[in-house]
Amino acid sequence: MKIAVIPGSFDPVTNGHLDIIRRTASLFDKVWVGILKNNAKRPLFTVDERISLIRQVTDELPNVEVEGFEGLLVDYARSKGARFIVKGLRAVSDFEYEFQMALTNKSLNPDIETFFITTNCAYSYLSSSIVKEVASYGGSISDFVPKEVEKAIIAKIGG
Ligand code: PNS
Numbered sequence: 674m675k676i677a678v679i680p681g682s683f684d685p686v687t688n689g690h691l692d693i694i695r696r697t698a699s700l701f702d703k704v705w706v707g708i709l710k711n712n713a714k715r716p717l718f719t720v721d722e723r724i725s726l727i728r729q730v731t732d733e734l735p736n737v738e739v740e741g742f743e744g745l746l747v748d749y750a751r752s753k754g755a756r757f758i759v760k761g762l763r764a765v766s767d768f769e770y771e772f773q774m775a776l777t778n779k780s781l782n783p784d785i786e787t788f789f790i791t792t793n794c795a796y797s798y799l800s801s802s803i804v805k806e807v808a809s810y811g812g813s814i815s816d817f818v819p820k821e822v823e824k825a826i827i828a829k830i831g832g
Contacts, residue, residue: 674702674703674754675700675701675703675756675757676701676702676703676753676754676755676756677700677701677703677704677705677755677757677758677759677788678704678705678707678746678749678750678753678755678757678759679693679694679697679704679705679706679707679758679759679760680707680709680742680749680758680760681706681707681708681709682708682709682714682716682723682801683706683708683723683726683727683801684714684716684717684718684723684801684805685717685718685723685801685818685822685825685826686723686726686727686730686801686818686822687796687800687801687804687817687818687822688796688816688817688818688819689761689763689793689796689797689799689800691730691731691819692761692792692793692796693759693760693761693790693792694706694731694734694737695734696790697759697790698731698736698737701736701757702736703736703738703755704734704736704737704738704759705737705740705753705755706727706737706738706739706740707740707741707742707746707749708723708724708727708739708740708741709741709742709743709746710741710742710743711743711744717805717826717830718825718829720741721741724739724740724741726821726822726825727739729819730819730821730822746758746778747778747781747782747785750782750785751782751785756784756785756786757785757786757787757788758775758778758785758786758787758788759787759789759790760775760788760789760790761789761790761791762790762791762792763792763796763797763798763799763800764797771787774787775787803817804817804818804826805826805830808827808830809830814826
């Protein structure tokens with residue numbers, strides 16, 4: 674059984690994340706979307722809210738499960754029996770940090786491989802931060818996030 678973990682902050686999940694989750698779900702038998710719990714950043718959504726939003730938008734994907742995790746990503750992946758970490762790459766600017774994380778994770782656990790999926794070019798400019806910024810100034814985010822997420826952001830910060 675080929676099991677993958679897609680880790681991230683997902684604060685909140687965007688159409689770009691969803692595209693990566695869908696494509697990963699079509700390649701692996703089982704996909705765990707892991708939301709980092711002990712993130713130093715001040716999030717807009719709690720981990721439970723982020724889990725709930727991702728569950729709603731991945732409802733039609735039977736092999737995808739969502740949960741929070743603490744500690745090292747490689748330990749989380751091992752606890753799920755996952756030999757693969759999947760990350761989305763949007764642009765060259767993502768590469769340096771992602772490369773550093775992939776090599777660190779490889780050194781921490783050589784049995785786990787990091788796979789990069791290039792983003793759909795329609796979403797290459799998207800990030801959770803940009804979505805929150807646009808919403809905070811009242812701009813439309815309907816092209817950037819699923820409907821459920823749009824509603825949740827507007828309920829939190831207006832828009
Ligand atoms: O969506 P993000 O914020 O870019 O996700 C970053 C994440 C959660 C993938 C990364 O911070 C992570 O893997 N954290 C877990 C701690 C860890 O394993 N660190 C060592 C490897 S860099």
